[in-house]
Amino acid sequence: YFSRLYADNLRFCRAIHVVNSTDKERLIQSFSVDGEKVFFIPYGLNNEEFSEPKLISEGFKIFFAGRFSEQKGVDYLIALIDKLAVDPDFNCIKFIIAGTGPQEDLIIALAKRYSNIKYLGFISESEKMKELYQSADLAVVPSRWEMFPYNCLEPQAVGVPVIAFDIPGSRDIVIDGVTGWLIPLGDIPKFAEALIKLFHLKERDCSRFKSLKEIVWSNCIKRFSMDNIIRKWEVLFRRSYFTD
Numbered sequence: 001y002f003s004r005l006y007a008d009n010l011r012f013c014r015a016i017h018v019v020n021s022t023d024k025e026r027l028i029q030s031f032s033v034d035g036e037k038v039f040f041i042p043y044g045l046n047n048e049e050f051s052e053p054k055l056i057s058e059g060f061k062i063f064f065a066g067r068f069s070e071q072k073g074v075d076y077l078i079a080l081i082d083k084l085a086v087d088p089d090f091n092c093i094k095f096i097i098a099g100t101g102p103q104e105d106l107i108i109a110l111a112k113r114y115s116n117i118k119y120l121g122f123i124s125e126s127e128k129m130k131e132l133y134q135s136a137d138l139a140v141v142p143s144r145w146e147m148f149p150y151n152c153l154e155p156q157a158v159g160v161p162v163i164a165f166d167i168p169g170s171r172d173i174v175i176d177g178v179t180g181w182l183i184p185l186g187d188i189p190k191f192a193e194a195l196i197k198l199f200h201l202k203e204r205d206c207s208r209f210k211s212l213k214e215i216v217w218s219n220c221i222k223r224f225s226m227d228n229i230i231r232k233w234e235v236l237f238r239r240s241y242f243t244d
Contacts, residue, residue, distance in 0.1 A: 007031045010027065011031075013037060014037065014240040014241070015037055015039060015237075015239070016033065016037055016038045016039065017039050017041055017236065018038060018039070018040050018041075019040075019041070019147055019148040019169075020040070020042070020146075020148055020168045021040050021168075021171075021172050022168035022169075023040075023147075023168070024040045036239075039232070039235070039236045040172075041229060041232045041233060041236065042148055042172060042173075042229065043150070043153070043224075043229070044224045044225060044226040044228065044229030044230075045153065045154070045157050045220075045225065046226050047225070047226070049130065049154070050158070050217070050221055050225070051130070051134060051157070051158045051159075053158060053159025053160075053210070053213035053214055053217050054134050054135075054158075054159070055206065055209070055213065056135060056137065057206065059094060060092060060093050060094070060137050060138075060199050060202060060203070061093075061094045061095075061096060061135060061136045061137050062093060062094070062095050062096070062136065062137065062138045062139070062140055063095075063132060063133060063135075063136035063138070063140075063155065063160070064077055064095070064096070064097045064098070064099075064139070064140050064141075064142075065097075065098045065099055065123070065129065065132070065139075065151050066099050066101075066141070066149075066151050067100070067101040068099055068100060068101030068102065068103040068104045068107055069102055069103055070144065071143060071144055071145060071146075072099075072101070072142070072143050072144075073141075073142030073143050073144050073165070074101075074103045074106055074107065075106075076144075076186065076188065076191075077110075077140070077142050078106060078110055079188045080142065080188055080191055080195075081110065081114065081117070083189065083192045084192050084195065084196070085114065087192075087196060089196065089199060089200075090116070093116060093199060094117075094118070095114075095116060095117040096120065096132060096135075096136065097110075097117065097119050097120065098119075098120045098121070098122070098123045098129070098132065099121075099122060099123075100121065100122040120132075129154065130154070130158065133154055133155045133157075133160055134158045136155065137160070137198070137199075137202060137209075138160065138161055138162070139151065139152075139155035139160050139162045139163075140162070140163050140195070141162055141163070141165070141170060142164070142165060142191070143164070143165060143167065143169075143170065144165070144167070145167055145168070145169075146167060146169035146170055147168070147169050148169045148172065149164075149169050149170055152164055152169070152170050152173040152174060153173050153220070156173065156174075156179055156180075156216050156217070156219070156224075157217070157221075159213035159214060159216050159217035160216065161180040161198065161212060162174050162179065162181075163180055163181045163195060163198075164180065164181075164182060164183070165183055165184070165186070165191075166182035166183060166184055166185065170182065173224075175219065178215065178219065179216045179219050179220070180216070181194040
């Protein structure tokens with residue numbers, strides 16, 4: 001992004017597509033690109049990827065899916081679970097972890113350390129992933145950096161709230177305090193606090209928890225259904241190719 005050659009060539013573009021709002025701001029502010037040429041159009045989901053929320057009446061299940069790497073915040077995930085382990089409600093929470101990557105050994109060791117953590121390995125089937133999200137009460141996304149993380153988007157498509165760090169990409173998917181929570185990067189105590197708050201909401205008021213899931217689901221449809229995303233692309237093509 002920051003090479004002079006790249007910046008100079010951007011000015012010849014009739015339209016520039018970005019998938020998060022931070023990149024749009026960067027192009028306008030750092031490269032002096034005309035904002036009318038920059039189109040923030042996020043990735044979307046097909047109709048079959050959405051499903052009405054399911055309320056699992058018993059227990060509280062947290063799901064993490066992703067590549068086990070520094071980028072995805074594996075160390076933050078471990079620190080979060082270690083922080084929660086001293087909470088009296090910890091044993092009432094079940095963690096499901098899916099994925100693979102260079103830090104897989106850390107996840108395997110974590111699952112051995114705590115009996116309420118289940119490590120599934122890499123899941124290749126999209127339908128199986130959808131079922132796992134549907135069975136969860138919460139998804140956690142402790143990534144350090146992202147472009148547009150599907151592990152924020154896919155759980156919301158089935159009504160599962162997300163707690164993530166407040167970084168580019170994640171902040172374009174999670175509406176803080178509405179469809180989940182955005183936490184300052186690296187703030188494990190606040191991350192744990194938000195998680196326990198949601199645990200108690202379900203424990204004490206299932207109807208409000210169900211309403212939250214429905215809000216998450218309906219917001220995701222409105223903002224990320226493929227029909228909506230296609231309309232945004234139509235605007236891009238009209239403005240950049242059919243007008244002088």
